[in-house]
Amino acid sequence: MADVEKVHCLIIGSGPAGYTAAIYAARANLKPVLYQGLQPGGQLTITTDVENYPGYPNGIMGPQMMIDFEQQAQRMGADIRWGMATKVDASVRPFRVEIDEEKWIEADALIVATGASAKWLGLESEQRLNGHGVSACAVCDGFFFKGQEVAIVGAGDTACEEALYLSKLCSTVHMLVRRGEMRASKVMQARVLNTPNIKVYWNSETKEVMGEHKVDSIKILNHETKEETVIPVKAFFVAIGHTPNSNLFKGILDMDDQGYLITVPGTSKTNVEGIFACGDVQDKNYRQAVTAAGSGCMAALDTERYLGALEHAAH
Ligand code: NDP
Numbered sequence: 303m304a305d306v307e308k309v310h311c312l313i314i315g316s317g318p319a320g321y322t323a324a325i326y327a328a329r330a331n332l333k334p335v336l337y338q339g340l341q342p343g344g345q346l347t348i349t350t351d352v353e354n355y356p357g358y359p360n361g362i363m364g365p366q367m368m369i370d371f372e373q374q375a376q377r378m379g380a381d382i383r384w385g386m387a388t389k390v391d392a393s394v395r396p397f398r399v400e401i402d403e404e405k406w407i408e409a410d411a412l413i414v415a416t417g418a419s420a421k422w423l424g425l426e427s428e429q430r431l432n433g434h435g436v437s438a439c440a441v442c443d444g445f446f447f448k449g450q451e452v453a454i455v456g457a458g459d460t461a462c463e464e465a466l467y468l469s470k471l472c473s474t475v476h477m478l479v480r481r482g483e484m485r486a487s488k489v490m491q492a493r494v495l496n497t498p499n500i501k502v503y504w505n506s507e508t509k510e511v512m513g514e515h516k517v518d519s520i521k522i523l524n525h526e527t528k529e530e531t532v533i534p535v536k537a538f539f540v541a542i543g544h545t546p547n548s549n550l551f552k553g554i555l556d557m558d559d560q561g562y563l564i565t566v567p568g569t570s571k572t573n574v575e576g577i578f579a580c581g582d583v584q585d586k587n588y589r590q591a592v593t594a595a596g597s598g599c600m601a602a603l604d605t606e607r608y609l610g611a612l613e614h615a616a617h
Contacts, residue, residue, distance in 0.1 A: 305405040309335045317344025318591045319581025321371035322598030337383045338596035343368030392537035399558030416547040418582035425513040435517025447537045456541035462490035475500045570601035
């Protein structure tokens with residue numbers, strides 16, 4: 303049989319939720335082991351300036367902030383490792399988690415902080431200008447385009463909410479909707495359509511994001527009229543949904559129809575006792591670094607109580 307290692311508290315994921323859980327768990331002497339996953343630092347490593355995380359009065363670059371989180375967790379004694387959880391067996395106690403398809407970890411408690419990934423259109427130019435005017439988070443990056451013209455693609459509640467947010471900062475928000483109608487709730491649609499500086503383009507597909515080193519315009523195609531239009535904008539926001547990284551837990555943890563893990567409201571508890579979830583994998587609503595960090599703290603505190611009760615019962 304492959305290698306097996308026993309740990310007390312295992313954390314999967316290395317965004318603000320995972321690292322905060324590690325800081326708290328380490329300070330509570332739970333000897334946490336954290337596996338970082340495919341993208342150490344998570345979604346913040348693909349952003350630039352972060353100005354809305356309290357405690358950084360001059361702002362901070364997203365990747366640097368995640369290095370700070372990691373170092374703080376390490377200083378508290380968390381064991382941070384490169385590696386990816388590839389299988390979970392929650393039918394046994396301790397739980398068993400396979401890492402990199404080659405070794406198994408046995409864990410008394412498990413904290414899931416695997417995050418979510420923004421969906422992208424898949425254009426080469428979108429990727430090239432990511433972080434240079436292309437963003438998947440208006441709340442994070444809208445501020446940098448104060449008074450400018452920007453575009454947003456998407457037609458769900460998130461796109462509407464972000465378009466409204468941008469409309470308060472930017473001179474004009476060009477909103478690109480691929481069909482002749484929006485998926486968003488009627489109330490959100492009405493708000494968007496009644497906002498004078500949001501201009502909605504129906505049946506419109508983004509063909510290209512243009513600009514040498516930063517975004518300067520976009521090219522769109524109207525499917526009805528077959529007309530191509532170039533719109534000068536300084537930023538291009540993609541709001542076409544997120545995918546929670548929860549595949550590993552299919553059939554094990556309760557999730558909603560989009561794959562977000564379901565936790566008991568006000569806690570980080572999942573339907574399996576001893577498995578806790580925090581951060582974006584269980585939050586489709588707020589999705590902020592600070593809310594993820596807060597929920598990571600909750601997961602560590604819930605884990606501490608769970609492990610305390612387990613030890614008490616064993617004596
Ligand atoms: P949704 O999946 O609801 O919407 C995604 C939108 O992106 C759709 O309009 C879809 O178009 C569009 N889209 C997808 N792919 C492309 C593409 N390649 N090109 C152009 N457009 C594309 O995601 P959301 O993030 O908006 O919302 C996720 C969930 O969270 C929903 O249940 C939503 O209601 C909820 N939510 C609720 C909020 C609230 O109540 N305040 C706030 C934010 C989210 P199409 O319609 O054509 O498929």
